[in-house]
Amino acid sequence: MINKHFRNIKKDNNTIVDNNSLRIVILGCITIVVALISMSILSMIITSNAVLNKLKTSDLQNMARSISVFVEGKIDKALDISVLLANDPTVVEWIQKEEQSRLEGEIVQVKMAELVNDFEYDVCFLTSAVTNHYWSYSSVDKEFVLLDTVTQTDSSDMWFFETLKMKKKYDINIDHNKELNDTYVWINTLVGDINQPLAVSGVGMNLSKVINQLIEDEEENEINNDILLVDGEGQIYLSKKPEYLEKSLTEYLPGNLVQEILRTNNLESKFDIADYETPQGEYFDIAYKKIKNTDWNLIVQIPRADSLGFLKAIIINTIISCILIILIIVLLFYFISNKIANPYKRALLLNEELEEKVKERTKELVEKNNRIKDSIEYAKMIQQTILxxxxxxxxxxxxxxxxxxxxxxxxxxxxxxxxxxxxxxxxxxxxxxxxxxxxxxxxxxxxxxxxxxxxxxxxxxxxxxxxxxxxxxxxxxxxxxxxxxxxxxxxxxxxxxxxxxxxxxxxxxxxxxxxxxxxxxxxxxxxxxxxxxxxxxxxxxxxxxxxxxxxxxxxxxxxxxxxxxxxxxxxxxxxxxxxxxxxxxxxxxxxxxxxxxxxxxxxxxxxxxxxxxxxxxxx
The missing domain is CATH 3.60.40.10 (PPM-type phosphatase domain)
Structure with a gap:
């Protein structure tokens, strides 16, 4: 009779706990869920905006600037070397003597060979305004040769006569060679007085190799961006994506953005920053500027999804944290409601304590059994050693x-x-x-x-x-x-x-x-x-x-x-x-x-x- 009465009390108490605690738990859970979701959404918006702002003001600038410094540094170095060659007294004297001095010719040959071999340029050239002879040393032939005699009747030689009239020490040209499918930088430097120059000298450098070296380095570092080299008319000559090559920039970027890029006269180290959305709904952030002393543009773009990719991990972790917090709060509310709504809780726990003791005894037996098994396993190891x-x-x-x-x-x-x-x-x-x-x-x-x-x-x-x-x-x-x-x-x-x-x-x-x-x-x-x-x-x-x-x-x-x-x-x-x-x-x-x-x-x-x-x- 007593046990039956005790079970009835327990049943009644469980009903009381359910009726009173359920309202508290539901109300508390709803409040917490709304608060957590609101907080999570707000924190995601704030974090996303902060990351995007940092990308545009700092990260993208730094990435583009490092690329620009690398490319323009190569060009500046080629320019300095070309000027040194043009100002070399031996070169000036050899040209003045109409290239008749054998000793001075050998010295010029050695100097031009050193420039190509030591600095890895593709070609070093010297074209005389006295004899119209075009001398060249290339990284392919490894020879100092008289390549041509330029004339005003040959349209392919007009660059030389136009350079003689430019009235400045040097000129930088970027030219795309369709036959070789490569883009070259040519440094044309006047030898002697710029008003009456004796010759045009300089170096030619394969800019495609320079950009491709950057692309390979970034691919090794798993940097998912694209480097574009675009001429003054918006034609793409270098890109990580082969489908972009020799296509117009307007095929991939919005027209107004292309006009801004082509009109820019930004020669500073700082890039102009913009963004655009593709027809597929993808966002890209873009940095662009003119390459110094040229009308070509250097463009760096990066998918925004990659920049904000780590936010996915934050979202997942936030969701998991919310679920865990909700579970903890639910348990806490349930525990508190039990204590308030059920005055007979201590009496009802007696049976659970007895069950806990049984579990402890069972656990002890399992532990003893495991110790015996471990000992036998160790005995097995010992037996294996005698075999x-x-x-x-x-x-x-x-x-x-x-x-x-x-x-x-x-x-x-x-x-x-x-x-x-x-x-x-x-x-x-x-x-x-x-x-x-x-x-x-x-x-x-x-x-x-x-x-x-x-x-x-x-x-x-x-x-x-x-x-x-x-x-x-x-x-x-x-x-x-x-x-x-x-x-x-x-x-x-x-x-x-x-x-x-x-x-x-x-x-x-x-x-x-x-x-x-x-x-x-x-x-x-x-x-x-x-x-x-x-x-x-x-x-x-x-x-x-x-x-x-x-x-x-x-x-x-x-x-x-x-x-x-x-x-x-x-x-x-x-x-x-x-x-x-x-x-x-x-x-x-x-x-x-x-x-x-x-x-x-x-x-x-x-x-x-x-x-x-x-x-x-x-x-």
Missing amino acids: PSSYDMGKCLKEYFIIYEPRDIVGGDFYWLKSHSKGYLVIVGDCTGHGVPGALMATAVNAMLNHVVDGICNDNPAVILYELDRLLKQSFKMNHNEKFISDGVDLGIIYIEEHKVIFSGANISVFVVDGNKIDEIKGNNCTIDYISEQQDKVFENYEIAYKQGVTLYMVTDGLIEQPGGEKGYPFGRRRFTNLIEAASKLEMDIQSSYILNTIKEYADEQIIRDDLTLLGFRL
Whole structure:
């Protein structure tokens, strides 16, 4: 009756909590959601405007200015070098002597070659107003040659005669070569008095290479902008986008913006800034100015979506933050409303405290179980260290495979290998039991094997079995006054040296496969154990004819005795003999998976009853 009454009170209280707290929670949530959404929208607008303003007043200016400084710096350097060449006394004297002085001609040749080779210009030229000879040194031919004799009757030579009349020291021309699809800067400098010049000298520089170098650098830095080089008529000659080349700027930019760009006389380092929207609804921010001493324009544009791209991450983070804040506030409101609307809360928590104690006890049991499991896993690591490594196995056995699957995390089966100057021993063992007891026994036997092989005998399997049996009795000190214990170890030992194979076993056989012939050599029908009253056992050696290509297999009883099939019978020696006969025709690295899959298919839904170990190797 009391428990029934208590449950009724709890049910009534839950109704009270729901009716009273629901209104508070809903009202509070609506208020907070509206406030957070309003705050988020406002902060996004403010942030977007601030970023856009910084882009136009600072970031885009700096980006464009760095590009302009790079391009105009190259041109200014070419101009300085051209003026130095024009003012060189040797050049002036050589021209005055009508290019007849061989020594001065060689000096001029060296100077022009240095300008091209050292400063990576495409061409350096010198055209005499005395002889009308056009001398040139190019980066392609690497030769100082008389390229032409200019005449006023040739329209292609009129640039020279017009330059002589320009009445200023230098002139800069940017010209697009359609045949080469490249844009060049030509620096034409008057030699001597600008009113009566002796010659025109200067350098030619491939401006396309300069701009393309900038484009490659920015692509490596993943800067998503475009650099445009536009002539005085709005024709595009350089761009990251191949479809823009040799097209009019009016095809891609609004007409009024193109007119502003072409009319600009801005020669300062600061760029003019503008923006425009494409028919597809994309916004671009653009910076433009005249290249100094030319009528060409340098334009840098960047998609606004890239400039404001990081705002997407801010929006996502803001949404996540809003959701988390709403959840926290909902929980807080619900907790407060519970405390106010439900005076019986403390009584109702009693049952929850009892459940919490049950959870704590369960957690303790899980932790203890995990500690035990961790200890066994560590034991597995220790057991793995006493097994020979694949490197050690591979040094002695050129072709081999191992199936080693303990029933539990650790097991009583093991394999063992040791070599010395004359030969090597290969051993497969099966200690009584599995799991932790079997693993402890396997570790002890492993240590005893090392003692026997290192200190007593390392080339006679029968003697090794006898000494191991004696040492096992001596170590565990069993006698007739103590409780009978039948624990022990089954062992198979193969000793191999040059052209000799010897086998001896205690309850373990060796299967010898030679072509289509298969023989089982059984070991002695006794085990190595602790029982001291049993008479000394006799172990026999069996010599196996050494023949290349013969395959030897040693297996523990877990694999042969594994139940399965329709009636749950053991796998058996006959099936195992047929299995290894079929497997021996395969490559060694395939045999292990073939044999193991066959065993597991036979076992089907039967659990693995014992540790599984099989060692096969080819002579």
